[in-house]
Amino acid sequence: MPKAVDIRICMGTGGIAAGASAVLERFEEELSSTGVGASVRENCSRHNVGCRGFCARDVLVDVILDGERTTYQYIKPDMVQRIVEEHIVSGNPVEDWVVTDDYHNFHEKQVKVVLSDCGEVDPEDINSYKSRGGYKAVESVIGSKTPEDVIEMIKSSGLRGRGGAGFPTGLKWEFARKPESDQKYIICNADEGDPGAFMDRSIIEGNPHSVIEGMTIGAYCIGADKGYVYIRAEYPLAVKRLRIALEQAKEAGYLGENILGSGFSFNIKVKLGAGAFVCGEETALIASIEGQRGMPRAKPPFPAQQGLWGKPTVINNVETFSNVPYIVTKGPDWFSSFGTEKSKGTKVFALTGKIRNTGLIEVPMGMSLKEIIYDIGGGMERGEFKAVQTGGPSGGCIPKDMIDINVDFESLAKVGSIVGSGGMVVLDDTDCMVNIAKFFLEFTQRESCGKCTPCRVGTKRLLEILDRVTEGKGKSGDIELLLTLGQDIKDSSLCGLGQTAPNPILSTIKYFRDEYEAHINEKRCPAAVCKAMLTYTILEDACKGCTLCAKACPSDAISGEKKKPHVIDQGLCVKCGACFDTCKFKAVHKE
Amino acid sequence: MQEALDRVIEKYRLEEGSVISLLQDIQEEFGYIPEDSVSYVSDRTGIPQSSFYGVATFYAQFYLKPRGKNIITACCGTACHVKGAERVISRIRRELELTDGEDTTQDGLFTVEDVACVGACSIAPVVIVNKEVHGKVSATQLLKEINNLKKETDA
Numbered sequence: 210m211p212k213a214v215d216i217r218i219c220m221g222t223g224g225i226a227a228g229a230s231a232v233l234e235r236f237e238e239e240l241s242s243t244g245v246g247a248s249v250r251e252n253c254s255r256h257n258v259g260c261r262g263f264c265a266r267d268v269l270v271d272v273i274l275d276g277e278r279t280t281y282q283y284i285k286p287d288m289v290q291r292i293v294e295e296h297i298v299s300g301n302p303v304e305d306w307v308v309t310d311d312y313h314n315f316h317e318k319q320v321k322v323v324l325s326d327c328g329e330v331d332p333e334d335i336n337s338y339k340s341r342g343g344y345k346a347v348e349s350v351i352g353s354k355t356p357e358d359v360i361e362m363i364k365s366s367g368l369r370g371r372g373g374a375g376f377p378t379g380l381k382w383e384f385a386r387k388p389e390s391d392q393k394y395i396i397c398n399a400d401e402g403d404p405g406a407f408m409d410r411s412i413i414e415g416n417p418h419s420v421i422e423g424m425t426i427g428a429y430c431i432g433a434d435k436g437y438v439y440i441r442a443e444y445p446l447a448v449k450r451l452r453i454a455l456e457q458a459k460e461a462g463y464l465g466e467n468i469l470g471s472g473f474s475f476n477i478k479v480k481l482g483a484g485a486f487v488c489g490e491e492t493a494l495i496a497s498i499e500g501q502r503g504m505p506r507a508k509p510p511f512p513a514q515q516g517l518w519g520k521p522t523v524i525n526n527v528e529t530f531s532n533v534p535y536i537v538t539k540g541p542d543w544f545s546s547f548g549t550e551k552s553k554g555t556k557v558f559a560l561t562g563k564i565r566n567t568g569l570i571e572v573p574m575g576m577s578l579k580e581i582i583y584d585i586g587g588g589m590e591r592g593e594f595k596a597v598q599t600g601g602p603s604g605g606c607i608p609k610d611m612i613d614i615n616v617d618f619e620s621l622a623k624v625g626s627i628v629g630s631g632g633m634v635v636l637d638d639t640d641c642m643v644n645i646a647k648f649f650l651e652f653t654q655r656e657s658c659g660k661c662t663p664c665r666v667g668t669k670r671l672l673e674i675l676d677r678v679t680e681g682k683g684k685s686g687d688i689e690l691l692l693t694l695g696q697d698i699k700d701s702s703l704c705g706l707g708q709t710a711p712n713p714i715l716s717t718i719k720y721f722r723d724e725y726e727a728h729i730n731e732k733r734c735p736a737a738v739c740k741a742m743l744t745y746t747i748l749e750d751a752c753k754g755c756t757l758c759a760k761a762c763p764s765d766a767i768s769g770e771k772k773k774p775h776v777i778d779q780g781l782c783v784k785c786g787a788c789f790d791t792c793k794f795k796a797v798h799k800e
Numbered sequence: 801m802q803e804a805l806d807r808v809i810e811k812y813r814l815e816e817g818s819v820i821s822l823l824q825d826i827q828e829e830f831g832y833i834p835e836d837s838v839s840y841v842s843d844r845t846g847i848p849q850s851s852f853y854g855v856a857t858f859y860a861q862f863y864l865k866p867r868g869k870n871i872i873t874a875c876c877g878t879a880c881h882v883k884g885a886e887r888v889i890s891r892i893r894r895e896l897e898l899t900d901g902e903d904t905t906q907d908g909l910f911t912v913e914d915v916a917c918v919g920a921c922s923i924a925p926v927v928i929v930n931k932e933v934h935g936k937v938s939a940t941q942l943l944k945e946i947n948n949l950k951k952e953t954d955a
C-alpha cells in the first residue's frame with residue numbers, strides 16, 4: 210500500500226512574497242508524470258494553507274508522510290526536487306532544511322485558539338475547515354439554542370473585544386438584541402489601520418470561515434439579517450479569500466435564506482475601505498459604509514442603539530468574531546480557563562521590529578512580556594533591548610525595566626500603554642524614542658479627519674514641537690508644553706483617534722525623558738537617528754579604500770584614491786546614510 | 801469611456817451609499833478618477849458631484865491625477881520604519897529624481913507612493929512593485945528592479 214503524502218505550503222502574504230507560488234509550481238512539476246516524483250503522484254495531495262505565524266522563515270513547507278509531519282524552512286524552488294526525491298519518494302527527510310529548535314521554541318509557549326486552524330486548513334476550501342470541526346458551532350446553535358442562551362454563553366466566557374477597547378462582547382450583543390427594530394446589522398471591522406499589525410489580515414487569509422461563522426452566530430443572537438465586512442483595500446489576498454469563503458458558505462447553506470432550514474436568514478457583503486485610519490473607529494466606519502466621508506460622531510447614541518442607517522448595529526473586530534465558534538464548540542469554561550481574572554482567553558500579537566523571530570503569535574492573556582520577547586521571540590536580533598511599543602498610534606512604550614509586566618488589558622493600561630489591536634514593535638538601542646513619538650504623531654496628524662478642533666489643530670502643534678526638537682532647535686519648556694497640550698487633546702477630542710493620539714508622546718516622555726532632554730539641551734540624539742544632529746565620518750584606520758561608499762553617495766561628498774582612506778566633505782553631505790549602509794568594513798561612523 | 805461607466809453605474813444601481821464603490825470601480829477602470837467620469841456619473845445617478853469630490857479627497861486611495869505606468873508602493877508603517885524604510889524610500893526617490901511633493905516621474909513611467917502598512921510587517925521593510933510584495937528589501941535590490949522596469953519599457 211503506497212504511503213499517503215500531504216504537502217502544505219504557506220501561502221499568506223508573507224509566504225507569497227518569499228516565493229511560495231514558485232515553490233508550489235515546482236512541486237506540481239516534480240509530481241507530474243515527467244517529474245522525479247511521478248511514481249508517488251497518485252498519493253500526493255497539495256494544499257495551500259494560511260500563515261502559521263513564523264513568516265521570517267518563509268517559505269515554510271510541511272510534508273506529512275503517513276501522518277508523520279516534517280516542516281521545512283526557507284524553501285526555494287530549486288530545493289523542491291531534492292525534497293521530492295529523498296523524502297517523498299524514498300522516505301528520508303532532508304535534515305539540512307528541517308526547521309531548527311527556535312522554530313519549536315517559537316511555538317512551544319503559544320496557546321492557539323483563533324489561530325488553531327490557521328496554517329492547517331486550506332482557506333479556499335470550506336470542506337477543509339469542516340473536516341476540523343468548522344461550522345459545528347453554527348449547526349449546534351441555529352434552531353437549537355435561543356439567542357439569549359448564546360449571549361449568556363458568550364458573556365460567561367468573558368470574551369472582550371479584540372479591536373482595542375476590550376468591551377465585553379456578550380454585553381454588546383445583549384444591548385443590540387434589546388431594541389425592537391425591523392432591521393439590524395452586524396459589521397466585522399477588518400480595517401486594521403494600526404501600522405505594524407497584521408493579526409486580522411492573517412486570520413482572514415488563513416481561516417476566513419471562522420470569521421463568517423462568528424458573524425453568523427452574532428447575527429442570530431441580535432436578530433440581524435444583513436452583515437458587512439469592512440476590509441482594507443490594501444489586503445487584496447484577504448479580500449479574495451473572504452469572497453471565495455462567502456460564496457462557499459452560501460452554497461453550503463450556512464449563509465443566505467433560511468439557514469439550515471431554521472427560518473433564520475443572513476447575508477454578508479464585503480465593503481472595501483479606501484485608506485483612512487479613522488474609519489476603524491466604529492461611527493466613522495458606519496459613515497464610510499453609508500458612502501460618506503468617514504467622520505466619527507459623538508456617542509451616545511451607541512451603534513447598538515443607532516448604527517448603520519440609524520438601525521441597531523453590532524461592530525466587532527475580526528479576532529473577536531473568530532473566537533466565537535471556538536467558544537461555542539468547546540464551551541465558555543474552556544475559554545475562560547486561559548488568561549487572567551479580567552482578561553480571558555488568548556490574544557494574537559504581531560511581533561515585529563528588532564526581534565529575532567518576527568511573526569504572528571497567540572498567547573494566553575497575562576503572559577509576561579519577557580516570555581514573549583525572549584522565549585517566543587528568541588531575543589533581540591542584534592542590538593540591546595530598549596522598549597516595546599504596543600497598541601500602535603494609540604498606545605505607548607514599555608521600557609526595559611518593566612519587562613516582567615503581564616500582558617493583559619489592565620496591566621498595560623496601568624503603565625500608560627494598551628493592548629490595542631495587538632501590534633508589538635520591539636525597539637533596540639539604535640532607535641530614538643523622540644523619533645518614534647514623532648513617527649506616530651505624523652501618522653495621527655495626517656489621519657486626523659479634521660472634524661474636531663483639538664485633534665485637527667492640536668496634533669499639528671504637537672508635531673511642530675517634535676519637529677523642532679528632532680531638528681536640534683528645541684527650546685527649554687518644550688517638554689512641559691508637550692505634556693500639557695497632550696493632556697488637553699486627550700481630554701477634549703471627539704473620538705478615540707484624538708483621545709489617544711498624544712499617548713506615544715506622553716509615554717516616551719514618562720520613561721525616556723532623558724532622551725528628550727539630550728535633544729533639547731545638548732542638541733544631541735543619543736541613538737544617532739535624528740538627521741539634523743548627525744555627522745558621518747570615515748574612520749581612517751578601518752577604511753580600505755574600496756570606493757563603494759563614494760559610488761553610493763548621491764551628492765558626491767565622498768572622495769579619495771582607490772585603496773586609500775576616503776573622506777566625507779561635511780558641506781556636501783546630505784546625511785542620507787547611504788555610505789553607512791554600503792560600507793562592508795564598518796568604517797563609516799555616525800554620531 | 802461611457803460604456804465602462806454605464807457598466808459601473810448599473811452594478812451599484814440598487815445599492816445604498818454607493819459613492820465609494822463607484823469611485824473604486826472608476827479608478828480600477830482608468831487608474832485614477834478622471835474629471836469627465838465624475839460629471840458623467842453624477843448626471844446619470846443624480847448624486848451631486850460635490851459628494852464624489854468630497855469622498856475622493858477624504859480617502860487616501862483615490863487619485864485625481866493620472867499615475868505612472870509602474871507603481872512603487874513603499875510601506876512606511878511602524879515595523880518598516882524601525883527597519884530603515886525611510887532610507888530606502890529616499891534613495892529610490894532620489895534615483896527617480898522626484899522632488900518633494902512629487903510622486904510621478906516626468907516621463908510618467910514611475911509613481912512612488914507610500915502606504916501606512918501592508919500587513920507584512922514580519923518581513924519589513926516592505927515595498928510593493930506593481931502589486932508584487934517584496935520583503936526585507938534593500939535600496940540596491942530596488943534600484944536593480946527599477947532599472948529592469950526601465951529596460952522593459954525601452955524594449
Ligand SMILES: Cc1cc2nc3c(=O)[nH]c(=O)nc-3n(C[C@H](O)[C@H](O)[C@H](O)COP(=O)(O)O)c2cc1C
Nearest residue numbers: 370371372398401402489490491525526529705706
Ligand atoms: C482611530 C480608531 C481606529 C480604530 N481602528 C480599529 C481597527 O482597525 N480595527 C478594529 O477592530 N477596531 C478599531 N477601532 C476600535 C473600534 O472603534 C471598535 O471599538 C471595535 O471595532 C469594536 O470591536 P470589538 O468590541 O470586537 O473590539 C478603532 C478605534 C479608533 C478610535
Ligand code: FES
Nearest residue numbers: 875877880920921
Ligand atoms: S509596517 Fe510595513 S508592512 Fe506593516
